[in-house]
Amino acid sequence: MLKVDNIYKSYVGSGVVTQVLNGVSLEVNRGEFVCLLGRSGSGKSTLLNIMSSLLDADKGDIIYMDQTFRGMKRCETDRFRREEAAMIFQFHHLMPYMTAFENVMLPFLSGLRPAGKEQKTSAYEALAKVGLAGKEKRLPSQLSGGEQQRVAIARAIVGKPAILFADEPTGSLDKANGDAVMKILSDLNKEGLTVVMVTHQRDYAEYAHKVVELSDGNVDSIKVKSA
Ligand code: ADP
Ligand code: MG
Numbered sequence: 026m027l028k029v030d031n032i033y034k035s036y037v038g039s040g041v042v043t044q045v046l047n048g049v050s051l052e053v054n055r056g057e058f059v060c061l062l063g064r065s066g067s068g069k070s071t072l073l074n075i076m077s078s079l080l081d082a083d084k085g086d087i088i089y090m091d092q093t094f095r096g097m098k099r100c101e102t103d104r105f106r107r108e109e110a111a112m113i114f115q116f117h118h119l120m121p122y123m124t125a126f127e128n129v130m131l132p133f134l135s136g137l138r139p140a141g142k143e144q145k146t147s148a149y150e151a152l153a154k155v156g157l158a159g160k161e162k163r164l165p166s167q168l169s170g171g172e173q174q175r176v177a178i179a180r181a182i183v184g185k186p187a188i189l190f191a192d193e194p195t196g197s198l199d200k201a202n203g204d205a206v207m208k209i210l211s212d213l214n215k216e217g218l219t220v221v222m223v224t225h226q227r228d229y230a231e232y233a234h235k236v237v238e239l240s241d242g243n244v245d246s247i248k249v250k251s252a
Pocket of ligand 2: 069070071192
C-alpha cells in the first residue's frame, strides 16, 4: 500500500547539517499495523512526516498505491492527506472552545457546503467508537487527558481514512489511558484501518504486525509477527 524506498533526509541549520535518515526502506501493507520504534532523536517523526507527505525527502521515494509522492502534484498530495490519510500526535491539538462534537466535525467544515445530517451522524459514530458517547457536549477542558486524545482519534477517523499515522499517541498519557488508546487503535486496525505508529514505548509494539526498529537513521531490524 505504502512503500518507503531508500529515503534520505538531513536538516540544515546555522551551517550545521544533521543527517537524520540514511537510506530507509520499508513497506506497509493494507490492513497492517506497523510500529516504528527507536530512541529519541533516531528520526522516527521525520520518517513518519515524510510517509504522510507533510515533509519532502532529500532523496528516495514514497510510493502510495503505485504513485510516487515525487510524481504527484501539490493538489494530489493535498488530496492524499485529506481523503486517504489521517494523523494524530502526542498532543491532541483540539480546539479549546469547541465541544468534543464540534472538534470532530472540524474536518467537514473546510468544505464549501455546510455539514449535513450524514456528517453529523459520522461524528456521533466516531465519538461512540472511541467510547465517548454521551460526552459529545464536553469541552476538552472537561475531559481527561486520555479522553482528549480519544476525541483527536475520532476527529482523525471521521472522514474514513485508509491509513492512520500516529506519532507517539500515548506519549503524554499514563499507563491506563495509554492502554485504552492502544486498544482503540488496535480495534480500528481490526476493522480494516492501516496504522503506522511511532513510539519509543517498547510494550506498545506488541500491538503491531510489523515492528521496524530505527537507529542512527537506518533500519536496524524489521520483525514481522506471524499470524
Ligand atoms: P524522533 O522522532 O525519533 O525523536 P526526529 O525525527 O524528531 O526524531 O529527529 C531526528 C533528529 O533530527 C534529531 O536529532 C532532531 O534534533 C533533528 N531535527 C528534527 N527536526 C528538525 C528540524 N526541523 N530542524 C533541525 N533538526 C531537526
Ligand atoms: Mg518524535
